[in-house]
Amino acid sequence: MNKPTLHTVLSPRLLDLYNLENAIVVIIDVFRATSTIATALYNGAQFVYPVAGVQDCIEKGKALNAITAGERDGKVIEGLQYGNSPAEYPASFIKGKTLVLTTTNGTKLLHMALEQKAATVITGSFPNLSAVCNYLKAQNKNVILGCSGWKDLFNIEDTLFAGAVISRIKSQFTVHCDSSLMAENMYKLHQADRLQYIRQTTHWHRLQAYGLEKDLEYCVTEDGANIVPVYRPENEALHPETW
Amino acid sequence: MNKPTLHTVLSPRLLDLYNLENAIVVIIDVFRATSTIATALYNGAQFVYPVAGVQDCIEKGKALNAITAGERDGKVIEGLQYGNSPAEYPASFIKGKTLVLTTTNGTKLLHMALEQKAATVITGSFPNLSAVCNYLKAQNKNVILGCSGWKDLFNIEDTLFAGAVISRIKSQFTVHCDSSLMAENMYKLHQADRLQYIRQTTHWHRLQAYGLEKDLEYCVTEDGANIVPVYRPENEALHPETW
Numbered sequence: 490m491n492k493p494t495l496h497t498v499l500s501p502r503l504l505d506l507y508n509l510e511n512a513i514v515v516i517i518d519v520f521r522a523t524s525t526i527a528t529a530l531y532n533g534a535q536f537v538y539p540v541a542g543v544q545d546c547i548e549k550g551k552a553l554n555a556i557t558a559g560e561r562d563g564k565v566i567e568g569l570q571y572g573n574s575p576a577e578y579p580a581s582f583i584k585g586k587t588l589v590l591t592t593t594n595g596t597k598l599l600h601m602a603l604e605q606k607a608a609t610v611i612t613g614s615f616p617n618l619s620a621v622c623n624y625l626k627a628q629n630k631n632v633i634l635g636c637s638g639w640k641d642l643f644n645i646e647d648t649l650f651a652g653a654v655i656s657r658i659k660s661q662f663t664v665h666c667d668s669s670l671m672a673e674n675m676y677k678l679h680q681a682d683r684l685q686y687i688r689q690t691t692h693w694h695r696l697q698a699y700g701l702e703k704d705l706e707y708c709v710t711e712d713g714a715n716i717v718p719v720y721r722p723e724n725e726a727l728h729p730e731t732w
Numbered sequence: 733m734n735k736p737t738l739h740t741v742l743s744p745r746l747l748d749l750y751n752l753e754n755a756i757v758v759i760i761d762v763f764r765a766t767s768t769i770a771t772a773l774y775n776g777a778q779f780v781y782p783v784a785g786v787q788d789c790i791e792k793g794k795a796l797n798a799i800t801a802g803e804r805d806g807k808v809i810e811g812l813q814y815g816n817s818p819a820e821y822p823a824s825f826i827k828g829k830t831l832v833l834t835t836t837n838g839t840k841l842l843h844m845a846l847e848q849k850a851a852t853v854i855t856g857s858f859p860n861l862s863a864v865c866n867y868l869k870a871q872n873k874n875v876i877l878g879c880s881g882w883k884d885l886f887n888i889e890d891t892l893f894a895g896a897v898i899s900r901i902k903s904q905f906t907v908h909c910d911s912s913l914m915a916e917n918m919y920k921l922h923q924a925d926r927l928q929y930i931r932q933t934t935h936w937h938r939l940q941a942y943g944l945e946k947d948l949e950y951c952v953t954e955d956g957a958n959i960v961p962v963y964r965p966e967n968e969a970l971h972p973e974t975w
Contacts (some may be wrong), residue, residue, distance in 0.1 A: 500742075603739065640749075667887045671886070671888060678917060690913070691909065
């Protein structure tokens with residue numbers, strides 16, 4: 490039997506070069522959208538609605554009586570209630586609630602994947618690495634690891650997460666993809682010094698200026714929130730699944 | 733004094749995210765366009781005309797009484813005379829002649845850089861690594877290392893060359909760019925096993941099927957053709973410069 494394929498997409502700009510129609514697309518936005526989504530759902534949020542714009546976020550929040558969240562330049566966006574930090578969503582606050590979230594990169598890529606008719610969309614981040622890997626191994630379908638990057642630019646942190654997934658599941662997939670080869674190399678190279686290495690990245694310099702160091706360390710630590718956020722088109726939201 | 737900046741572009745699709753107007757753009761197409769260009773000029777070709785399409789290539793070849801060259805799927809394109817292998821252009825054949833070359837990836841990126849008003853365009857490859865580095869160090873201008881990739885996809889071999897340049901010249905530049913950080917990591921990781929490592933790449937599998945193994949090994953070997961091909965807009969051709 491042929492193994493399903495696995496590819497890594499390094500920027501939203503490259504997504505349309507891949508066929509998503511029979512594939513599970515994993516949306517990756519390590520700093521911090523997909524880390525926050527996993528954490529909120531793990532801590533008991535019912536659903537997370539990923540929305541593209543601020544106005545969408547406000548309207549959806551009102552309609553659903555939900556928490557609205559989003560940041561630009563390290564500050565909560567005017568008109569929204571909370572930010573994009575996983576630390577804002579402990580169980581004591583988020584359990585049983587719903588969250589409407591808008592972000593610059595991850596949310597955009599998720600909607601692009603839906604437009605390109607992805608068979609299934611889930612989100613991935615270091616806090617839910619093991620759950621994502623268990624899920625992908627169980628499905629036996631083609632996989633696209635989609636790095637959100639930053640304003641369409643390649644970034645290191647999303648690539649490292651793609652590499653972490655590849656290093657754990659590649660034996661079950663056919664991987665003929667230079668991006669995946671590179672991502673796995675980079676993950677293995679920096680597996681031990683990850684916390685130091687991310688301090689060299691562009692995004693670290695950007696977010697560190699806003700005092701978010703603790704957030705960033707949480708976001709590259711494995712398995713703190715092992716749930717799989719699965720997008721259900723019928724209600725346009727991410728639901729938690731245990732794997 | 734502020735150092736000039738250095739960025740790496742991993743796919744033609746990402747080129748417009750960068751400002752080229754004050755920058756030297758290094759077009760990189762390791763397998764095999766820019767390796768062939770360096771080799772032909774090093775062996776005494778007067779100029780190389782990089783053209784976008786096959787018809788352009790035929791017409792320019794007639795007008796200039798020049799050699800026409802280009803391949804698709806490992807074979808010389810119908811209507812052209814030679815292929816895209818550096819081995820086809822020894823001094824005994826190419827000295828004093830001019831070459832009109834069309835390729836899938838490198839030529840396209842070069843024309844994109846010109847359209848985006850790059851200040852200067854040169855080509856880079858392992859055979860002319862040292863000359864390119866000497867040239868860039870002497871100019872004191874911003875640098876964009878442009879990887880041609882394959883049909884807009886990321887590839888390993890162009891990235892390794894970008895990393896080789898970065899590892900040699902970075903002390904003279906400000907490098908805040910995750911693509912460059914990754915490229916240098918990858919180059920250093922595979923500096924010693926490069927000939928083995930490239931056998932894992934997608935492009936190797938593609939070209940090896942056409943019996944081009946010797947070509948590919950030459951194309952990842954440093955300093956066999958140390959000349960800098962510099963594009964001169966006034967005659968739309970690459971000229972050899974010694975550095």
